[in-house]
Amino acid sequence: xxxxxxxxxxxxxxxxVIAIAAVGFTMQFAVTNMLNLAYGQVMITSAFVAYxxxxxxxxxxxxxxxxxxxxxxxxxxxxxFLYAPFQRKGIPLVGxxxxxxxxxxxxxxxxxAIAGPDNVSYLQSSGPTxxxxxxxxxxxxxxxxxxxxxxxxxxxxxxxxxxLGRAMRATAANASLARNSGVPTVRIVDIVWLITGGLCGVAxxxxxxxxxxxxxxxxxxxxxxxxxxxxxxxxxxxYGAMLGALIIGEVxxxxxxxxxxxxxxxxxxxxLIAVLIFRPRGILARVGVGSSPK
Amino acid sequence: xxxxxxxxxxxxxxxxxxCVALNLQFGVAGVINFGFILFQATGAYVAxxxxxxKDTAHNGFQQYVLGLHLPFPYPWLAAILVSGxxxxxxGLVVLRRLRNDLQAISLIVTSVIATLIVTNSTPFLNGAxxxxxxxxPFAGHMSxxxxxYEWLYIGVAFAxxxxxxxxxxxxxxxxxxxxxxxxxxxxxxxxxLGKHVYARKVxxxxxxxxxxGLSGAVLVGYIGFWAPSAWLxxxxxxxxxxxxxxxxxxxxxxxxxxxxxxxxxxEVTRFIPQFGTSxxxxxxxxxxxxxxxxxxLWFRPRGVIPETRRVFGxxxxx
Amino acid sequence: xxxxxxxTVSSSSPGxxxxxxxxxxxxxxxxxxxxxxxxxxxxxxxxxxTGLIGPNxxxxxxxxxxLAGTLAPESGRIHFEGSDITSMPAYRRARxxxxxxxxxxxxxxxxTVLENLLAASQMNRGDSLFGALLGRRYWGADEDRxxxxxxxxxxxxxxxxxxxxxxxxxxxxxxxxxxxxxxxMLHPRMLLLDEPMAGVHPNVVHEIADCLESLRDGGLTILxxxxxxxIVERLCDPxxxxxxxRVIGExxxxxxxxxxxxxxxYLVG
Numbered sequence: 087x088x089x090x091x092x093x094x095x096x097x098x099x100x101x102x103v104i105a106i107a108a109v110g111f112t113m114q115f116a117v118t119n120m121l122n123l124a125y126g127q128v129m130i131t132s133a134f135v136a137y138x139x140x141x142x143x144x145x146x147x148x149x150x151x152x153x154x155x156x157x158x159x160x161x162x163x164x165x166x167f168l169y170a171p172f173q174r175k176g177i178p179l180v181g182x183x184x185x186x187x188x189x190x191x192x193x194x195x196x197x198x199a200i201a202g203p204d205n206v207s208y209l210q211s212s213g214p215t216x217x218x219x220x221x222x223x224x225x226x227x228x229x230x231x232x233x234x235x236x237x238x239x240x241x242x243x244x245x246x247x248x249x250l251g252r253a254m255r256a257t258a259a260n261a262s263l264a265r266n267s268g269v270p271t272v273r274i275v276d277i278v279w280l281i282t283g284g285l286c287g288v289a290x291x292x293x294x295x296x297x298x299x300x301x302x303x304x305x306x307x308x309x310x311x312x313x314x315x316x317x318x319x320x321x322x323x324x325y326g327a328m329l330g331a332l333i334i335g336e337v338x339x340x341x342x343x344x345x346x347x348x349x350x351x352x353x354x355x356x357x358l359i360a361v362l363i364f365r366p367r368g369i370l371a372r373v374g375v376g377s378s379p380k
Numbered sequence: 381x382x383x384x385x386x387x388x389x390x391x392x393x394x395x396x397x398x399c400v401a402l403n404l405q406f407g408v409a410g411v412i413n414f415g416f417i418l419f420q421a422t423g424a425y426v427a428x429x430x431x432x433x434k435d436t437a438h439n440g441f442q443q444y445v446l447g448l449h450l451p452f453p454y455p456w457l458a459a460i461l462v463s464g465x466x467x468x469x470x471g472l473v474v475l476r477r478l479r480n481d482l483q484a485i486s487l488i489v490t491s492v493i494a495t496l497i498v499t500n501s502t503p504f505l506n507g508a509x510x511x512x513x514x515x516x517p518f519a520g521h522m523s524x525x526x527x528x529y530e531w532l533y534i535g536v537a538f539a540x541x542x543x544x545x546x547x548x549x550x551x552x553x554x555x556x557x558x559x560x561x562x563x564x565x566x567x568x569x570x571x572x573l574g575k576h577v578y579a580r581k582v583x584x585x586x587x588x589x590x591x592x593g594l595s596g597a598v599l600v601g602y603i604g605f606w607a608p609s610a611w612l613x614x615x616x617x618x619x620x621x622x623x624x625x626x627x628x629x630x631x632x633x634x635x636x637x638x639x640x641x642x643x644x645x646x647e648v649t650r651f652i653p654q655f656g657t658s659x660x661x662x663x664x665x666x667x668x669x670x671x672x673x674x675x676x677l678w679f680r681p682r683g684v685i686p687e688t689r690r691v692f693g694x695x696x697x698x
Numbered sequence: 699x700x701x702x703x704x705x706t707v708s709s710s711s712p713g714x715x716x717x718x719x720x721x722x723x724x725x726x727x728x729x730x731x732x733x734x735x736x737x738x739x740x741x742x743x744x745x746x747x748t749g750l751i752g753p754n755x756x757x758x759x760x761x762x763x764x765l766a767g768t769l770a771p772e773s774g775r776i777h778f779e780g781s782d783i784t785s786m787p788a789y790r791r792a793r794x795x796x797x798x799x800x801x802x803x804x805x806x807x808x809x810t811v812l813e814n815l816l817a818a819s820q821m822n823r824g825d826s827l828f829g830a831l832l833g834r835r836y837w838g839a840d841e842d843r844x845x846x847x848x849x850x851x852x853x854x855x856x857x858x859x860x861x862x863x864x865x866x867x868x869x870x871x872x873x874x875x876x877x878x879x880x881x882x883m884l885h886p887r888m889l890l891l892d893e894p895m896a897g898v899h900p901n902v903v904h905e906i907a908d909c910l911e912s913l914r915d916g917g918l919t920i921l922x923x924x925x926x927x928x929i930v931e932r933l934c935d936p937x938x939x940x941x942x943x944r945v946i947g948e949x950x951x952x953x954x955x956x957x958x959x960x961x962x963x964y965l966v967g
Contacts, residue, residue: 121481123485172678177677179479179480180410180484181681182481183481183485184412184677185674187414188617189674190670191614192667192671194666195663195670196663199663199667310488310489310492349500352496355496358489359486359489362474362482362486363473366479366482551830551831554830554837555822555823555840556825556830558813558816559817559825561813565805565807565809566806568768568800569804569805569806570817572766572788572798572799572804573792573797573884574790574792574820583827689810689862690809690810691810691862692812692862
């Protein structure tokens with residue numbers, strides 16, 4: 087039993103990490119209507135940028151900011167120079183999947199060429215371990231959860247209480263209507279990619295912190311986990327992504343404890359498929375069903 | 381005949397079959413099967429475990445199911461059948477009314493899940509190590525080593541490829557093919573004109589899957605082993621790139637794409653001198669493939685040999 | 699800019715008249731808490747062009763979608779030529795003679811104009827997997843017959859020269875004609891036309907209107923959803939008016955114009 091309690095606690099850490107990533111991913115989907123399959127690669131690239139700075143002796147927690155900045159820049163460039171132009175060209179949704187897969191291929195292999203295939207780790211200390219019964223968390227893990235909560239609250243505040251947030255929600259709901267109502271949608275989209283890019287970068291660094299060692303190849307499994315969380319919770323809905331992250335995090339951790347660690351990914355991806363089959367909208371949102379135009 | 385040239389020839393035939401099959405699904409019918417490699421893999425595994433004997437050398441150093449030691453052509457026929465059967469439930473589930481891009485992603489994820497399951501359950505298909513020592517299909521008739529056998533295999537592989545090409549062409553240049561293309565252009569309009577879009581998409585998904593299975597059987601019969609590393613999901617991307625480059629919707633374009641991308645590309649890099657660290661060259665290969673896809677999608681989305689315009693001759697009077 | 703209070707008009711169900719070729723009974727469909735269509739009972743009489751008009755958000759598209767089968771009503775029934783088709787899927791309605799067109803261009807862009815028409819037919823033996831495999835010897839005769847039929851249509855609508863053009867390269871008005879011709883290949887008994895004049899050059903509008911009139915004269919029943927009142931005036935008799943999801947009137951446009959409730963719905967809504 088204590089195994090499961092510990093697994094549950096660990097699941098919270100995973101959920102915290104995935105939440106940061108999934109919220110960013112789902113918001114990109116909400117405003118641009120495309121599933122950015124290169125998101126995982128941007129995550130891992132930012133993790134490596136943070137690694138470079140970290141290796142030079144900078145404290146890992148400060149490197150999170152570096153990761154955020156690198157994620158932001160990369161994401162904005164990606165949208166400005168690749169995604170938006172292709173979308174303007176009129177490429178259908180399926181074509182955009184191909185585009186984002188191609189982008190992720192290019193990105194991951196450029197990174198591979200630069201950073202090499204080896205596993206690397208951050209210079210970090212886990213800090214003391216705190217226990218509550220069978221519940222065990224290190225100081226670093228608590229720090230990660232804290233960061234995640236702060237970021238979630240921050241996103242919530244922006245979306246609900248600021249004019250920017252209202253503009254973002256309007257653009258996500260109906261871009262042309264928003265534009266006609268005076269919302270500068272192009273600039274809003276840029277800002278969304280900036281913010282979500284930052285989330286993406288932080289998520290990449292935090293994931294890598296959490297998993298001990300990481301390598302370029304991790305990008306591909308990351309994107310599927312993020313996608314799973316976003317879709318399960320409801321694609322396009324930030325609160326859905328948070329819920330989805332919690333679910334995926336716990337499913338992953340508990341199935342690793344219950345079956346075996348090798349099957350934790352199968353459990354998470356299986357859940358994604360199940361949701362796509364039975365409730366494509368996910369738990370919270372309204373997207374997913376219906377044929378797309380061409 | 382040098383072993384290298386034989387290998388290229390067989391790989392070309394296999395890639396051509398795979399590309400034509402994927403082209404039927406994607407180029408003609410608009411069904412984006414991002415999990416295609418799974419069906420080639422199914423065909424390869426089925427052909428392997430049906431032609432392998434119960435116990436391979438060294439007291440079963442590898443574990444796998446079946447092992448029926450069947451002679452040619454049964455493993456290959458089974459490969460076609462099972463791949464098609466596997467495509468049926470997957471197609472039925474994924475091709476329902478889901479956004480096209482979510483459909484595509486579901487198929488990628490299916491491919492990944494399959495890889496995970498096979499890798500982690502060793503008794504099934506020997507896990508990550510894969511199955512080896514697959515008997516050569518025509519060993520019963522002649523010695524599997526030596527030039528005559530190589531020529532025979534090339535002949536059979538090319539015969540299969542030509543059959544697949546003829547089959548696909550006949551389908552595509554018919555009223556049935558026209559309906560598939562209409563579905564590709566606008567599903568809703570096709571449905572509004574009385575076509576059962578869902579059923580047709582599932583059927584072409586199964587047909588393409590079955591043909592993919594054949595390509596896998598031909599491949600495994602030649603190289604003699606098959607492992608998860610041979611069918612990771614990026615392999616489908618290479619085939620998609622081939623079709624985009626060669627010509628979507630045009631089967632000759634698909635064959636050309638097979639020549640240029642999976643074959644030509646891989647072979648050309650073989651001759652480039654190794655530079656930098658090992659692993660740099662494959663990385664650059666992938667960068668080029670990704671860039672090719674982006675470049676063609678931007679500048680020439682129809683591909684090198686685009687789909688032909690169908691022009692009808694004068695009507696016969698009467 | 700929507701009506702804040704319900705329009706107080708008796709939604710008279712045209713039940714007193716003879717049942718039409720298409721009848722709906724109390725169709726209801728909600729959408730995000732609003733009644734997109736509420737208690738809609740209409741009767742479309744055969745051999746006429748019936749107009750369906752109303753301000754934005756009146757529910758015309760919702761009703762059309764339910765008639766076409768792409769949206770399921772929450773309650774109510776639809777009868778076509780005597781049979782209950784309420785739960786019939788969209789693709790089957792086309793096969794029994796109820797064909798719709800789309801508001802946004804729905805041509806098969808990378809098929810030629812002739813292929814667009816050929817693709818529409820249900821009568822081709824080659825349009826099945828095995829039929830295709832049997833080859834031209836099997837389906838050639840059907841194909842030739844359909845090509846002749848399609849070419850006759852093209853000639854009637856003046857588009858023979860465009861036969862081998864890709865449908866996606868046509869102008870807006872030409873695309874509309876292709877869609878109408880495509881629908882005609884199915885030998886429909888009734889057409890549901892969703893704003894066929896939207897985005898069409900004024901010259902071409904009259905051509906299309908001429909075509910619709912000649913089709914009606916040939917015995918085809920048409921339900922026309924349309925915004926342009928001059929077109930409605932020229933083509934439609936009767937006209938059904940909707941507002942806020944309900945039917946608020948039916949008759950000729952000139953008589954409807956005299957009813958204050960109708961005017962109010964249009965001005966305010």
